[in-house]
Amino acid sequence: MPRPYSMIDPLRRRLGPLENHLVDELLAGRLSRRSFLRRASVIGLGGPMLAAVAAAFGPWSAPLAQAATGKPDTTIRVGTSVPAGAIDPVTVGDAGGLLMLQQVGDFLVYDQPDLRLAPMLATSWKPNPDGSVWTFRLRPGVKFHSGKTLVADDVVATMDRLADPKNASNALSVFQGVLSKGNTKKIDEHTIAFHLDAPNGNFPYYVSSDNYNAIILPADYDGNFEKTWDGTGPFRIEKYIPKVGASFVRNQDWWGGPVLPARTEFSFYDDQQPQVLALQGGQLDIVSQIVVQGAQGLLNDPDIAIIKLEASTHRQLHMRCDIPPFNDKRIRRALALTLDRPAIVAGLFRGLSDLGNDSPFAPVYPATDKSVAQRHQDIAQAKALMAAAGSKGFAVTLTTEQYQEMPDYAVLIQNAAKEIGIEVSLKIETQSAYYGDAVFGRSDWLDSPFGMTDYGHRGTPDVLLAAPLTSRGSWNAAHFKNPEYDRLVADFVAAIDLSSQRAIAGKIETLLLDETPVVFAYFYDYLTAARKSVSGAQPTAISQLFLQSASAG
């Protein structure tokens, strides 16, 4: 394909070294157009440069929300899980609660379903050369529902509130080692700079919709969100009844333009089954999230459309590296080799899932090095590894949670392990019993020699690489300690350009396949179910649901 560099070159003179490096990677064919776009969105490359590249390489389809084709002014009826407590942007940590926040609030940046970042309350952003300071420009003229205008002070207060260890902030674990209280600085009324604890190449994701607590609140927020529901989002609160439901009306003054639905109604459910029935019975338009177990009927229902998002949601099967029987990495590898992953994915998810390769690098991440060979079932090799480790087999207990498909997956592991003489007995607990106090010494999750844990989707692998696997990681249930791994993760987090990230990712993937502290067998798709008459609804794998362009009927 002829490449009209002449169109790009004049523009490149205005770019910094980071941006130019990214363009070089694209021109050299080391980056796909999709990866280029994703990475360009992270470092804030936009405007004329992107347009020029698009012109040079031809248009590309952006998997954005489908355009609304139905009539405006409808009411969209959504079923979702019951918010677990008071709706407070600082503390919320569950799907039902974060969905409520996102109806009335906006983020600085929107992490789209394909992990490209799009401007929201921030119109542009860029890092300094080493990625330790990120500067964001704010959209002018944005109004809160209360009528107040959004300024830099609101963003500074929001981020400081979330980064403050005294505030019961659910974002604290995300900001740990990344952003500290007091390091979000106002440059002018519409510019802020984040001075990070350490260089970070993925920082914009940390203040995007990925960090569901980070909706921008007025600087004078007093902690009682349910009194005001004051945000800048496309919908205003109409009514909220805890444990029952909520309704919202369109915000006529939304900065993003006309909001299509006149109203939205959310009904809260304790379980998936009644949501499935209500959708089939025509009493709901959308079920915000379904899991395949118990919703098989919807997958084949001609009246229902399933919106599928490739995601990084997964289960971690940890094997403690510090105590028998899994303190020999050959035994850990042997167990991982017993799993028939394509069959597991077909059985548990009807195939609506990617395969895992025993590292947090899900196929959805652009940084994942897909040239690293996929691990497949190999019983002969597994038996050889057991023999080499001098093990004829043993009995072990697998501790896990009563949650979604996990008990079924545990049975599949039990059956597979038998092939190499490992007798697995299952201990399936309630989620609160499994997690316990969630600190070492008082948690089956963190203390069990062999356990399985649920992990939600994240827009970047950074947190998944660090907390569950680094030597001092607070979620390191495998008790995996490997200085080489720790160093690689620090390098990965600091890397700003995608080719460096991918090179380090390849090394991490290879190291983890060799050590296998944790089995990652699958990364399953995020599924939303809607009646065929609904268009324009855009879920995210974080459990948000953007309805400003939605239409029903």
Next chain:
Amino acid sequence: MGGGWGGWFARRISLSLLTLFLLSLVVFAGGQLLPGNVGRAILGPLADPRAVAALNHQLGADRPPLVQYLGWIGGILHGNLGRSLEFRSPVAPFIGAALVKSLKLAAVAAIIVVPLSIAAGVAAALSAGTLTDRVISLAGLSLTVIPEFVSSIVVILIFSVWLRVLPISAAWPAGADPFEQIRHLILPAVPLVVVLFGYIARMARAGTIEALEADYTRTAILKGLPRFVVLRRHVLRNALLPTITVIATQTSYLVGGLVVVETLFRYQGIGSLILTAAIGKDFPMLEAGILTVGAIYIGVTLIADALAILLNPRLAPGMAG
């Protein structure tokens, strides 16, 4: 006999209060055994421990358990049910709304199942050994063993998904009139009727057969009283005593034990309120929910005992000694 009644009531009421107090202690002690804490339940397993500690402190959940309990009891004595830790607002409106809903559903179910099952039980007894008797007994027995989630899903599929004549959700829209509310409660009442019908009918049948064979019935028949009068005055009066007790003991199930039905029909009754409070370690909500159900159970049992005495004066206070 008036003094007898007064003393009987006073004794029963003070016993009831003692029972409720002991119940609150048991719930509290049980709650301490549940793993986790409320801050962790709200923030989730992956939240930073500092955030969990901060939230527990804000909610007062880091105080010694006894201090929390005494504080709560002190509030109760002043008529204050406390504040929900999870929802950070007073417990009373949650309990009130859930209780009203639970009572409405229980009432609709009871209005259907009590007359139906008593009539069926008495009819079976009057034709004991015949085909009618066998059909009623067998049907009652078969229905009782159908789990609620099965009967619930079957009626939802038939009446809401296929025929679309009744709403799936038991939660009626705001401002619905009583008829609309009842329309929403018909489907969720069905699984309760299914569960209770066989049980109550069997008790009514057994009681009736026993009364029919009793000496006083034979005497009444020999006296030449009409069959209808014998049935009403001598048979039913005695036959229904155990049935009333059975119905009373089912009240706590009807009011507080309907978690499955409430979940499937999206009905925020007190059963699911108690369950989520227990999971979330929301101690004030859990205590208030369980004590409310306990108080209703005690109240209904009291009424049932009084009713039994009225039907059979030989049980009256002062008569039995």
